[in-house]
Amino acid sequence: DGGITQSPKYLFRKEGQNVTLSCEQNLNHDAMYWYRQDPGQGLRLIYYSQIVNDFQKGDIAEGYSVSREKKESFPLTVTSAQKNPTAFYLCATLDGGRKYFGPGTRLTVT
Amino acid sequence: GEDVEQSLFLSVREGDSSVINCTYTDSSSTYLYWYKQEPGAGLQLLTYIFSNMDMKQDQRLTVLLNKKDKHLSLRIADTQTGDSAIYFCAVLMDSSYKLIFGSGTRLLVRP
Numbered sequence: 001d002g003g004i005t006q007s008p009k010y011l012f013r014k015e016g017q018n019v020t021l022s023c024e025q026n027l028n029h030d031a032m033y034w035y036r037q038d039p040g041q042g043l044r045l046i047y048y049s050q051i052v053n054d055f056q057k058g059d060i061a062e063g064y065s066v067s068r069e070k071k072e073s074f075p076l077t078v079t080s081a082q083k084n085p086t087a088f089y090l091c092a093t094l095d096g097g098r099k100y101f102g103p104g105t106r107l108t109v110t
Numbered sequence: 111g112e113d114v115e116q117s118l119f120l121s122v123r124e125g126d127s128s129v130i131n132c133t134y135t136d137s138s139s140t141y142l143y144w145y146k147q148e149p150g151a152g153l154q155l156l157t158y159i160f161s162n163m164d165m166k167q168d169q170r171l172t173v174l175l176n177k178k179d180k181h182l183s184l185r186i187a188d189t190q191t192g193d194s195a196i197y198f199c200a201v202l203m204d205s206s207y208k209l210i211f212g213s214g215t216r217l218l219v220r221p
Binding site: 006033035043045049053060094098100101102103104 | 143145150151153154157202213
């Protein structure tokens with residue numbers, strides 16, 4: 001929370017459509033992350049970026065894509081190739097040892 | 111690969127202390143974290159500890175780290191109903207800056 005903005009809070013899409021989730025930060029943090037959380041489960045890392053114009057796959061990157069053209073922004077695209085896209089998506093930044101999370105976007109695909 | 115484990119559920123009576131435990135496998139971790147998640151919300155950073163510390167206290171929260179046994183615990187003193195939430199333990203992998211989470215412990219505080 002605080003300097004990390006995720007919008008919208010709730011997002012609904014039809015199956016087969018790509019959708020992009022927004023994550024913006026004004027904390028001047030270099031590293032940014034995307035996690036997925038499924039009901040009753042912990043967090044799984046999708047992608048992360050330690051610096052502008054660079055990003056790495058996390059543990060469940062298939063069906064997702066990201067870009068990091070600006071330090072402040074790390075958008076996540078959920079493509080039609082993602083088999084089970086309905087989930088709660090959390091963006092985070094890292095400052096030294098402290099990791100901060102945005103409020104999350106709940107994506108529902110029907 | 112790196113693994114972080116937590117018990118799934120803890121129930122305590124209001125006013126008692128709660129102790130949530132976590133074990134991890136990556137011995138190179140520098141930072142270890144505790145997060146709180148309330149229903150429908152994001153994660154709130156409660157506290158974190160450096161790996162060269164044994165204990166950190168912050169008001170009602172006490173974090174204990176046993177690096178030899180790779181065991182981390184979070185103690186909440188005088189637990190209140192507002193403390194009911196899911197608590198996640200997380201470990202930062204220094205080599206890649208990946209943060210590995212446990213599956214979360216659901217804390218239920220009974221009045």
